[in-house]
Amino acid sequence: MKKIGVLTSGGDAPGMNAAIRAVVRTAVYKGMQVYGIRRGFNGLINGEIDYMDVKSVGEILHRGGTILNTARSEQFKTEEGMKKAINVLKVFGIEGLVVIGGDGSFRGAYDLSQRGIPTVGIPGTIDNDIPCTELTIGFDTAVNTVLEAISKIRDTVASHERTNIIEVMGRHAGDIAIYTGLAGGAEGIIIPEMPLDIDNLCKRIIQGRHRGKTSSIIILAEGAGKAVELERIIEEKTGMETRATVLGYIQRGGCPTAADIILASRMGYHAVELLEKNIGNRVVCIRGNKIMDEDIKEALSMPRTFNKELYDLAQVLSI
Numbered sequence: 001m002k003k004i005g006v007l008t009s010g011g012d013a014p015g016m017n018a019a020i021r022a023v024v025r026t027a028v029y030k031g032m033q034v035y036g037i038r039r040g041f042n043g044l045i046n047g048e049i050d051y052m053d054v055k056s057v058g059e060i061l062h063r064g065g066t067i068l069n070t071a072r073s074e075q076f077k078t079e080e081g082m083k084k085a086i087n088v089l090k091v092f093g094i095e096g097l098v099v100i101g102g103d104g105s106f107r108g109a110y111d112l113s114q115r116g117i118p119t120v121g122i123p124g125t126i127d128n129d130i131p132c133t134e135l136t137i138g139f140d141t142a143v144n145t146v147l148e149a150i151s152k153i154r155d156t157v158a159s160h161e162r163t164n165i166i167e168v169m170g171r172h173a174g175d176i177a178i179y180t181g182l183a184g185g186a187e188g189i190i191i192p193e194m195p196l197d198i199d200n201l202c203k204r205i206i207q208g209r210h211r212g213k214t215s216s217i218i219i220l221a222e223g224a225g226k227a228v229e230l231e232r233i234i235e236e237k238t239g240m241e242t243r244a245t246v247l248g249y250i251q252r253g254g255c256p257t258a259a260d261i262i263l264a265s266r267m268g269y270h271a272v273e274l275l276e277k278n279i280g281n282r283v284v285c286i287r288g289n290k291i292m293d294e295d296i297k298e299a300l301s302m303p304r305t306f307n308k309e310l311y312d313l314a315q316v317l318s319i
């Protein structure tokens, strides 16, 4: 394979630029031509495609977001949209594609592969909710962004002797909440994967107070509820002044951590290696610190598990 394309799709994530850079530079190193496709699958349909060389990806390693922009594409889900996309690839002579994004993006990658365009997915999302891989690009950076916020919020809850319930992203997954709750020493973690026992949570807050813990931090995954709703309930049940913080989109930006840059670089390199051998319909993943790849359909059908060991550990250490 001599001519490939790369695009980013779905919610952006810190480290996506490192993955783009790895795809472009690995392709150039292997004597391939590489094209950047703007605005995800929408841009593919509209032919928003630029030739890329090593300079195109200079000075982007430290930048969050994606230089190719991203978008969610309803049109691509239609047969007409798919046909337009395939036609554009043929016009540009692009023989294979790297799609950096989440599970929704991989469905598009699967559809293209089924229609004869070898496509490789790279898991780029802060949610860490792709079952075939232990880590997704952006997750580590988002965790560290939340930790910085927890540290700042801990100052004010200590001053006011309050409880603060911090709502974090993750869509339907609780990984950001589990990792930040454990690393941030939160007194409670609420995730969609575990039923919420609000009475037990409030009892732990009150017991903590009796042991001299005059302030508490609760981490709530957005898939398990709304901080502003739980704020009132917790205040009523504990008698402690309670405030809610919704961290929102700061979790999607910022300079990627070294861990995310290295993960993205390894995954980008592996994706191009696959396409070079005309291998498509794969998702690049990491397990046991080894970079590997899975059939896209397999990857999309794997059951999602969550890290119960970390969740249970956080429960113990926050007594």
Ligand code: F6P
Residues within 6 Å of the ligand: 011, 102, 125, 126, 127, 169, 170, 171, 222, 252
């Ligand atoms: O998938 C990444 C993510 O940030 C989720 O954690 C969040 O729920 C969602 O995207 C927000 O989507 P949008 O950027 O379309 O508002």
